Amino acid sequence: MKSVKFHRRPGSPARDGSVLVITLWVALGLVALALYFGQSMSLELRAADQRVAAFEADHAIDGATRYATYVLSQVETSGVLPEPTTYSREAVPVGQSLFWFIGRDPQVAANAVTTRPYFALVDESSKLNINTATVEMLQGLPGMTAEIAAAIVDWRDTDSTVTSTGGAEDDTYLLRNPASHCKNGPFETLDELRLVYGMDLLLLYGEDTNLNGVMDANENDGDASPPEVNRNGRLDPGFFEYLTVYSRIPNTTTNGTARVNITQNGFVQQLRTVLQTVLSTDRATQILRNFNGPNVTVRSLPEFYTRSRMTLDEFVQIEEYLTLSAGQYMTGLVNVNTASEAVLACIPGIGADKASSLVAYRQSNPDKRKTVAWVTEVLDNQSLAQAGRFLTGRSYQYTADIAAVGHYGRGYRRSRVVFETSSGVPQILYRQDLGSLGWALGQETRQKLSTLTANLR
Numbered sequence: 001m002k003s004v005k006f007h008r009r010p011g012s013p014a015r016d017g018s019v020l021v022i023t024l025w026v027a028l029g030l031v032a033l034a035l036y037f038g039q040s041m042s043l044e045l046r047a048a049d050q051r052v053a054a055f056e057a058d059h060a061i062d063g064a065t066r067y068a069t070y071v072l073s074q075v076e077t078s079g080v081l082p083e084p085t086t087y088s089r090e091a092v093p094v095g096q097s098l099f100w101f102i103g104r105d106p107q108v109a110a111n112a113v114t115t116r117p118y119f120a121l122v123d124e125s126s127k128l129n130i131n132t133a134t135v136e137m138l139q140g141l142p143g144m145t146a147e148i149a150a151a152i153v154d155w156r157d158t159d160s161t162v163t164s165t166g167g168a169e170d171d172t173y174l175l176r177n178p179a180s181h182c183k184n185g186p187f188e189t190l191d192e193l194r195l196v197y198g199m200d201l202l203l204l205y206g207e208d209t210n211l212n213g214v215m216d217a218n219e220n221d222g223d224a225s226p227p228e229v230n231r232n233g234r235l236d237p238g239f240f241e242y243l244t245v246y247s248r249i250p251n252t253t254t255n256g257t258a259r260v261n262i263t264q265n266g267f268v269q270q271l272r273t274v275l276q277t278v279l280s281t282d283r284a285t286q287i288l289r290n291f292n293g294p295n296v297t298v299r300s301l302p303e304f305y306t307r308s309r310m311t312l313d314e315f316v317q318i319e320e321y322l323t324l325s326a327g328q329y330m331t332g333l334v335n336v337n338t339a340s341e342a343v344l345a346c347i348p349g350i351g352a353d354k355a356s357s358l359v360a361y362r363q364s365n366p367d368k369r370k371t372v373a374w375v376t377e378v379l380d381n382q383s384l385a386q387a388g389r390f391l392t393g394r395s396y397q398y399t400a401d402i403a404a405v406g407h408y409g410r411g412y413r414r415s416r417v418v419f420e421t422s423s424g425v426p427q428i429l430y431r432q433d434l435g436s437l438g439w440a441l442g443q444e445t446r447q448k449l450s451t452l453t454a455n456l457r
Helices: 012-075 135-139 146-156 190-195 201-205 267-278 281-291 301-308 312-321 351-364 373-377 381-390 442-456
Strands: 092-094 097-103 248-250 329-331 397-405 413-420 427-433
Touching (some): 012 097, 190 201, 267 281, 373 381
Antiparallel strands (some): 092 097, 397 413
């Protein structure tokens, strides 16, 4: 049997090699496509996970808003916010997400260096109201100039007359590019200050670019990253820290009863009814003897307390029935129990020295922080005569500065919600998204979340 021999045609090995190379290139292309689509799907999965976390954080902010409403429902009659230790305020769980109330510690002395945020609801009456503060009061704020203070007053007043040197009315605003008018009406939000002549972002927000009240890394690095700061190891906040447009106290109680205006002649008879109802007939008679005489009036709540010779506990019971105004509201009174040292220093008759004394006293006597009466133990009669009419011990507007994250600490969100409680039911006055300001929970919280995420994985 003959053996069969196969012969390769000339050039056959080259063609086989080409086929192999082409096959390898095709395989490589398919692998590259697989890797590309795999990477794309991985990124899409991560993006989807981030969207889910952000969705969770949004719902956590809604939950925090409802929770703040519950906490503030306790303020409706007393005008006194519960102590921060009595409600949840830090890393509060909502499903797989967490929320925080970013606040300010009113007991911290001025210029104190803090690197960890303080968590609590914020009392709007702890600040100066820019719709009522005088030029002199505004000038007491850190970094404020006489010109800007005058321009602020000119913006809100109803006339076209320049308040004082440096003020600004239409003739100034019409020269700007683009031209505008002076509002000559009350401020509606603090952000409206950006329109005031002479104002800039550094003055308004200071070095605290994320508005959390503490010094973050980028707020003490000179000009290495925004903002440009002086690198003095201390956070220098802007005017935004000390101002509000919301503080006001209604002149009726939650059941509609008119409060007694102690600055008007003839208030004694109205006061008698209150004292008899809250205390007793005999005690009412004893107290009212201290107001005998024709045309008796007082100018402030501390002055009333001193003259009445009540006990502190008695005054706490009737303080909510008293007012200093015949209008619908008392606007712009500063709550001496929650105001910072810098704000108290702006009040006529107090100044920096007495402001520090007030803060030190209330810090040492937390049981007295439910009334304005205790200031009589710190201020002399001359100081009380000037400062008393600007002070209160009650507040009805509060801010919840809410920061939240979803699962694994992702999806960071932040909103500011301002509440009004004077009607008896907390209502939302204003809501603003602050997420664009960046991380505001501090380095310690970031590290805790990183550790938690590592442990869960």
